[in-house]
Amino acid sequence: MPNVNFQGRDIISIEDFTQQEINYILDTSRSMEPIAKNGSDMLKRKILATLFFEPSTRTRLSFEAAMLKLGGNNIGFAEAEIASVKKGENLADTIRTVQNYADIIALRHPLEGAAKLAAEFSNVPIINAGTGAEEHPTQALIDLYTIRKEKGKIDGLKIAVIGDLRYGRTVHSLAYALAKYNVELTLISPETLKMRREVLNIIQTKIPVAEEPNLEKIIPQTDVLYVTRIQKERFPDAAEYAKVKGTYRIDLKTLKNAKKDLTILHPLPRIDEIVPEVDATPQARYFQQAWNGTVVRMALLALVLGATK
Amino acid sequence: MPNVNFQGRDIISIEDFTQQEINYILDTSRSMEPIAKNGSDMLKRKILATLFFEPSTRTRLSFEAAMLKLGGNNIGFAEAEIASVKKGENLADTIRTVQNYADIIALRHPLEGAAKLAAEFSNVPIINAGTGAEEHPTQALIDLYTIRKEKGKIDGLKIAVIGDLRYGRTVHSLAYALAKYNVELTLISPETLKMRREVLNIIQTKIPVAEEPNLEKIIPQTDVLYVTRIQKERFPDAAEYAKVKGTYRIDLKTLKNAKKDLTILHPLPRIDEIVPEVDATPQARYFQQAWNGTVVRMALLALVLGATK
Amino acid sequence: MPNVNFQGRDIISIEDFTQQEINYILDTSRSMEPIAKNGSDMLKRKILATLFFEPSTRTRLSFEAAMLKLGGNNIGFAEAEIASVKKGENLADTIRTVQNYADIIALRHPLEGAAKLAAEFSNVPIINAGTGAEEHPTQALIDLYTIRKEKGKIDGLKIAVIGDLRYGRTVHSLAYALAKYNVELTLISPETLKMRREVLNIIQTKIPVAEEPNLEKIIPQTDVLYVTRIQKERFPDAAEYAKVKGTYRIDLKTLKNAKKDLTILHPLPRIDEIVPEVDATPQARYFQQAWNGTVVRMALLALVLGATK
Numbered sequence: 050m051p052n053v054n055f056q057g058r059d060i061i062s063i064e065d066f067t068q069q070e071i072n073y074i075l076d077t078s079r080s081m082e083p084i085a086k087n088g089s090d091m092l093k094r095k096i097l098a099t100l101f102f103e104p105s106t107r108t109r110l111s112f113e114a115a116m117l118k119l120g121g122n123n124i125g126f127a128e129a130e131i132a133s134v135k136k137g138e139n140l141a142d143t144i145r146t147v148q149n150y151a152d153i154i155a156l157r158h159p160l161e162g163a164a165k166l167a168a169e170f171s172n173v174p175i176i177n178a179g180t181g182a183e184e185h186p187t188q189a190l191i192d193l194y195t196i197r198k199e200k201g202k203i204d205g206l207k208i209a210v211i212g213d214l215r216y217g218r219t220v221h222s223l224a225y226a227l228a229k230y231n232v233e234l235t236l237i238s239p240e241t242l243k244m245r246r247e248v249l250n251i252i253q254t255k256i257p258v259a260e261e262p263n264l265e266k267i268i269p270q271t272d273v274l275y276v277t278r279i280q281k282e283r284f285p286d287a288a289e290y291a292k293v294k295g296t297y298r299i300d301l302k303t304l305k306n307a308k309k310d311l312t313i314l315h316p317l318p319r320i321d322e323i324v325p326e327v328d329a330t331p332q333a334r335y336f337q338q339a340w341n342g343t344v345v346r347m348a349l350l351a352l353v354l355g356a357t358k
Numbered sequence: 359m360p361n362v363n364f365q366g367r368d369i370i371s372i373e374d375f376t377q378q379e380i381n382y383i384l385d386t387s388r389s390m391e392p393i394a395k396n397g398s399d400m401l402k403r404k405i406l407a408t409l410f411f412e413p414s415t416r417t418r419l420s421f422e423a424a425m426l427k428l429g430g431n432n433i434g435f436a437e438a439e440i441a442s443v444k445k446g447e448n449l450a451d452t453i454r455t456v457q458n459y460a461d462i463i464a465l466r467h468p469l470e471g472a473a474k475l476a477a478e479f480s481n482v483p484i485i486n487a488g489t490g491a492e493e494h495p496t497q498a499l500i501d502l503y504t505i506r507k508e509k510g511k512i513d514g515l516k517i518a519v520i521g522d523l524r525y526g527r528t529v530h531s532l533a534y535a536l537a538k539y540n541v542e543l544t545l546i547s548p549e550t551l552k553m554r555r556e557v558l559n560i561i562q563t564k565i566p567v568a569e570e571p572n573l574e575k576i577i578p579q580t581d582v583l584y585v586t587r588i589q590k591e592r593f594p595d596a597a598e599y600a601k602v603k604g605t606y607r608i609d610l611k612t613l614k615n616a617k618k619d620l621t622i623l624h625p626l627p628r629i630d631e632i633v634p635e636v637d638a639t640p641q642a643r644y645f646q647q648a649w650n651g652t653v654v655r656m657a658l659l660a661l662v663l664g665a666t667k
Numbered sequence: 668m669p670n671v672n673f674q675g676r677d678i679i680s681i682e683d684f685t686q687q688e689i690n691y692i693l694d695t696s697r698s699m700e701p702i703a704k705n706g707s708d709m710l711k712r713k714i715l716a717t718l719f720f721e722p723s724t725r726t727r728l729s730f731e732a733a734m735l736k737l738g739g740n741n742i743g744f745a746e747a748e749i750a751s752v753k754k755g756e757n758l759a760d761t762i763r764t765v766q767n768y769a770d771i772i773a774l775r776h777p778l779e780g781a782a783k784l785a786a787e788f789s790n791v792p793i794i795n796a797g798t799g800a801e802e803h804p805t806q807a808l809i810d811l812y813t814i815r816k817e818k819g820k821i822d823g824l825k826i827a828v829i830g831d832l833r834y835g836r837t838v839h840s841l842a843y844a845l846a847k848y849n850v851e852l853t854l855i856s857p858e859t860l861k862m863r864r865e866v867l868n869i870i871q872t873k874i875p876v877a878e879e880p881n882l883e884k885i886i887p888q889t890d891v892l893y894v895t896r897i898q899k900e901r902f903p904d905a906a907e908y909a910k911v912k913g914t915y916r917i918d919l920k921t922l923k924n925a926k927k928d929l930t931i932l933h934p935l936p937r938i939d940e941i942v943p944e945v946d947a948t949p950q951a952r953y954f955q956q957a958w959n960g961t962v963v964r965m966a967l968l969a970l971v972l973g974a975t976k
Binding site: 093094096098122124125126141142143145146147149150151 | 705706724725728729731732735736740741745935936937943954957958960961
Binding site for chain 3: 634
């Protein structure tokens with residue numbers, strides 16, 4: 050049993066965790082699988098506040114389900130419009146108020162650094178549920194958990210990440226997380242949506258990273274293909290978008306040369322970067338990710354609230 | 359005890375149920391009356407997801423209260439604006455995600471067929487909480503339950519339905535439901551809001567149905583008067599609306615020639631099609647319908663989740 | 668033990684309560700402090716409906732947390748947009764529906780008198796969670812509780828209220844509440860935002876009230892300084908606003924001549940009428956008010972639902 054203690058800790062950035070700590074979270078997540086099915090009273094009388102200053106049904110419902118399955122309860126809001134922010138209140142004041150109502154806070158916010166700021170003012174633990182374009186640590190942990198569950202390991206895998214690597218926050222947290230393991234990472238994206246230089250600088254010092262515009266070329270040796278949305282509005286003009294759209298769409302043809310045990314992941318929601326025909330293939334594991342989301346968030350809530358060790 | 363089993367079944371359309379099955383649901387609803395007052399732990403650790411892609415406070419709160427009274431819990435959203443739909447996600451993906459968070463899903467959606475589609479993709483039961491202009495099966499069951507509770511029976515009654523019979527979804531589900539019993543049905547509506555031909559075709563083969571523009575003529579022999587909203591915006595011009603408005607408004611004068619034990623129902627919300635003076639009459643039973651809504655939904659949740667037989 | 672009984676009572680206006688009754692609520696609130704930390708099952712199987720026709724995250728979350736800490740549960744909506752009101756339903760009908768789903772209703776509404784009207788139609792107790800510009804009785808009780816907790820008493824204190832005394836509903840309820848005790852009240856505001864004449868007329872018959880535009884002059888002898896927001900949009904022109912803004916802002920300079928044990932309160936949210944530097948002073952107690960909000964609301968819920976005596 051490693052010497053790790055999460056009680057009272059904030060979950061702000063995946064970079065705050067050692068590989069040993071991450072493995073511990075993943076092990077705890079695995080132990081949550083039966084509890085996610087049958088429920089428990091581990092967090093009875095505990096309250097989670099889900100403060101979502103931008104909407105994210107998926108993440109919010111996942112946190113709330115996790116809390117309920119542990120016997121806890123939820124309060125919160127789903128978008129900034131219905132919050133005191135409308136009256137001009139700053140985040141620090143909101144946090145110093147809500148800490149009186151809840152035992153733990155999950156914060157979603159459009160601004161970089163919001164979770165860090167919240168943690169400075171809060172006397173209850175803060176979990177970053179997605180802030181700015183940089184951080185979505187619980188999603189990264191879910192991705193790691195899914196990879197380990199599907200493959201039995203993380204080390205030694207060839208992992209390709211495809212799509213919008215510039216603006217997608219899940220992909221940045223995932224890149225930092227993967228760089229803590231021995232994986233080979235290939236980054237596939239249109240020129241204008243390449244991985245940010247500052248992320249690249251950090252992960253390249255730790256693991257082999259290749260940038261490769263051509264998915265076909267690397268698909269045969271890929272173990273895990275992590276697909277993200279390419280949003281039209283990120284492109285300066287429609288012609289540019291139309292040009293790359295087809296190249297970064299996964300269909301049955303894409304899978305022809307893929308390994309039989311390739312694992313395709315996607316943080317969801319998806320638009321049309323994976324065609325529906327792929328859903329029925331054994332490689333498609335993105336809907337299972339949602340289940341894993343619940344167990345990983347159960348583990349985090351239980352660990353931070355000291356209900357499990 | 360009839361040989362019916364609801365565990366794991368979807369509740370999509372009233373047409374999917376035999377009279378025997380409906381009676382069984384109504385009997386189970388009756389057994390929920392004391393539980394609705396005192397609460398229970400029948401659905402402890404079960405989670406209902408209320409996915410409301412269009413707002414309906416009444417229906418949503420009724421489902422959530424039903425779940426809480428059975429000891430269960432709720433997650434969900436109250437309108438599409440705060441859902442992933444904003445990001446362009448299709449319904450099938452939303453369902454395949456949420457099925458990982460909840461044991462059962464209540465779906466409200468503006469599109470015809472949405473509940474059916476959801477059920478095809480879901481591995482947890484789907485309850486149709488109102489979709490398109492055709493189906494609102496739980497409301498129809500509440501209407502039947504209320505009629506039986508007020509009258510002691512359904513068979514043999516003379517039932518008049520008045521208002522917008524063209525666009526109101528509750529009235530279509532109710533018509534299908536009543537056609538499974540031995541009732542005489544009178545349809546009262548302005549010319550432009552007459553019952554849809556496709557509904558009429560089906561119910562006319564089963565029960566006597568009369569279309570009658572004049573309420574006064576039939577009120578003396580009516581046992582149940584089911585009133586629905588006439589929405590101004592359904593009329594091509596304001597003059598047309600002004601012309602019919604008064605004719606389809608229930609007031610104390612309307613009730614002069616009515617039976618003493620007439621039962622007036624309304625799915626609510628009402629605008630001005632029943633004047634407030636009527637609320638105090640013993641015939642007005644529409645606010646009691648809301649209570650019945652909770653017990654019928656409790657019955658459905660308990661039956662589908664296998665907590666009662 | 669005084670002869671007071673709150674079971675089944677509505678909480679509409681602070682004016683409905685005698686000093687003895689208010690003291691009883693404050694005593695019960697104090698007894699809720701340990702329960703607010705550890706939780707209880709006092710209101711197990713009870714449901715609170717939070718019907719917020721205008722958004723107020725702070726008040727709503729506080730009520731919901733109070734209910735959960737007592738073992739109860741919540742249903743409701745956070746803004747009128749997602750309510751049946753959109754369909755034109757009147758408040759009386761909404762209440763007569765929701766009373767079937769919940770054991771108690773907390774109502775927030777933009778219109779004066781809404782809570783009173785709701786109580787007339789409801790067969791479950793109504794708690795006014797802020798209506799119109801006149802009434803916010805639970806906030807007034809929280810203010811009194813906070814003053815008594817900080818000062819050990821209410822009688823004999825010199826209390827100054829500063830800011831918008833014309834439109835702020837919390838300040839009106841607070842003035843009525845303080846007038847039931849032996850306090851000296853000073854009202855500090857710009858000319859255009861002076862306390863309403865009708866409030867003044869009532870409280871002046873009971874306690875000494877002084878109107879004083881100059882905070883500096885009275886700060887040395889003040890025991891409690893109650894600060895409220897001055898909203899720009901209340902001023903006829905921007906120049907007028909700019910002129911008064913600085914005068915009614917609390918900063919470290921303001922506190923130089925203040926008593927060491929001055930208590931600064933604010934109903935929150937604050938914009939910039941108290942500068943952040945003040946937050947760190949021992950006089951700043953406004954974030955503790957939020958905690959007190961939970962215990963006072965727990966007391967009210969428990970008293971009205973008959974779970975405590």
